[in-house]
Amino acid sequence: MKKYIYILACAAALMTTACNSDDPMDSCSKHDYADGQSPYLRTNSDATVEVSLEFPKARIDEAQTISLKDYAGTFHRNLNMTVDEVLDGLSSGKIVCYTINPTRGIWNLDAPTVGEYGWYWNTAGSLATADNAVASVELDKASKSLVVKMLNDPDAGVSTTANLGLAISNGHDLDNYVRFKIGAVVTDPSKVITKVSVPAGDYSAASIMFEDYADAIEMNLGISITEFLTRYSNSGTVGDEPLEIYLSNAEGKWLAVNEAGDKVWTAPEEAKQRPSTTSGWMGWWLDYDLNITTWGAGCFLFIEGDDKCVKIGRYPDVASGTQAEVRFVYTLAEDHSRFIEFIVSVTFE
Numbered sequence: 220m221k222k223y224i225y226i227l228a229c230a231a232a233l234m235t236t237a238c239n240s241d242d243p244m245d246s247c248s249k250h251d252y253a254d255g256q257s258p259y260l261r262t263n264s265d266a267t268v269e270v271s272l273e274f275p276k277a278r279i280d281e282a283q284t285i286s287l288k289d290y291a292g293t294f295h296r297n298l299n300m301t302v303d304e305v306l307d308g309l310s311s312g313k314i315v316c317y318t319i320n321p322t323r324g325i326w327n328l329d330a331p332t333v334g335e336y337g338w339y340w341n342t343a344g345s346l347a348t349a350d351n352a353v354a355s356v357e358l359d360k361a362s363k364s365l366v367v368k369m370l371n372d373p374d375a376g377v378s379t380t381a382n383l384g385l386a387i388s389n390g391h392d393l394d395n396y397v398r399f400k401i402g403a404v405v406t407d408p409s410k411v412i413t414k415v416s417v418p419a420g421d422y423s424a425a426s427i428m429f430e431d432y433a434d435a436i437e438m439n440l441g442i443s444i445t446e447f448l449t450r451y452s453n454s455g456t457v458g459d460e461p462l463e464i465y466l467s468n469a470e471g472k473w474l475a476v477n478e479a480g481d482k483v484w485t486a487p488e489e490a491k492q493r494p495s496t497t498s499g500w501m502g503w504w505l506d507y508d509l510n511i512t513t514w515g516a517g518c519f520l521f522i523e524g525d526d527k528c529v530k531i532g533r534y535p536d537v538a539s540g541t542q543a544e545v546r547f548v549y550t551l552a553e554d555h556s557r558f559i560e561f562i563v564s565v566t567f568e
Contacts, residue, residue: 257325261394266297271402274369277409277439278556285365285399297397298387305385305397306360309336312388316358318346319382319398326384326393333357339370344380354403356381367403375407409439414564417520417533424532426525427561439559440551448527451549455500455524460552463493464501464524466511467546467560474511482511487548487555499523504534509545520565522547533567541567 268290272283287294287302294302298314308314316336318327321344329346332338337357341347353373357366367381381403386396411432415425429436429451433444440447447462454460465473468484475490477483482494494511497503502523503511512518518534522545531545543565550558 257320257323257328258393260319260321260324260326260398261392261396262324263297263396263398266293266396267398267400268293269400269402271404272367273404273406275409275439276375276405276407277558279369279372279405282366282368284359284362285367285401287363287365290397293397294385298385298395302363306363308387309360309385314385315388315393316385317383317393319384320345321382321400326386334359336360337366338381338383340379340381342377342379344382353377354379354381356383356399356401358383358385365399365401367401369403369405373405375405378402378404408435409558410560410562411435412562414566415531417531417565417567419539419568420533421535422532424521424530425565426528426530427563428528430527432559436549436559440549440557442551447549450551451501451524451527455496457495458492463550463552465490465493465548465550466503466509467548469546473548487550487558490555496523499530500525502529505545509543519543520545529561531563531565537567539568 270285274283287305291302294300294305298305300308305314309316318329318338319325320327327346329338332346332348333355334357337355339347339349339352340354340356341351342353347353349370352370355368355370359366381401382398384396384398386393389395413427415427417423417425429448430444436444436447442450450462454462465475467473470484471487472484473487473490474482474494475485476492476494477485478491494503497511497513498521500523502521504514504518504521506512506517507519509519519537520534520543521530521532523530523532545563545565546560548558548560
């Protein structure tokens, strides 16, 4: 009998320890949370909004927004409030905005680090500082939106997932909420990576049709494929064309002509003028080192424009099986932040 009583006492002690644990994952029952404690996150899939954002590397500094109005129904079902009432509630204290730790299933009570209601995030999806952050998410009450930015010039492929929510603060828990789970990834659609096979025969060429890459062109240049082709056909006169072509390299620089008239590799925003055409229309002859040259001995291949396409062709006597990689960009003359780069693997038949 004494042994039985001892076992019951031990079990009761263990239960008391678990129920009094500060870790919500160890708690056996729900309780009110004192100041400074992190409330547990009640599971509610209907209250969770998942958003996936892609940030093109070429426009990495451009913020993207998530309109709260787009999720008015979610706010009404879970908070029984309009978006405007939720935002007004932030001022009165009826509504709170916090980040969420999905691994532990709790709310973070960390103070904002970006503006009034915003935080920095690292690639692990954890809170960060400005120096080691890859992204920031900030609630902008004026525009009624969440503003998402990528930071510190992340490379293509870098991603993070930010979790934050708006909840009713009732003094007991944060069970009534709307949660935003925001995935952000850096992409590089500014590059079209393709290959061509140049047929045998002196001056023969392979064509790259722009309409085959309409989506990439429209995304990166911000114009329709129809307008692109119109600009393309109206170009060709250096210094007076709506669309420009530049050679590019793996370091992200373009070959441009400086004020002294010399060809130099430079950052896109500093490119003042493209080199004059040396082959056909909107293109050049290149030597075996892929330097711009004029037609004649030492030529290797040419890049030149044609109707709705760009052609890559061969100089006489290029050996069958020879390979090369050429890079060039098309950009808006008035805005070099808008461009698309072609990286072309060339094989000569």
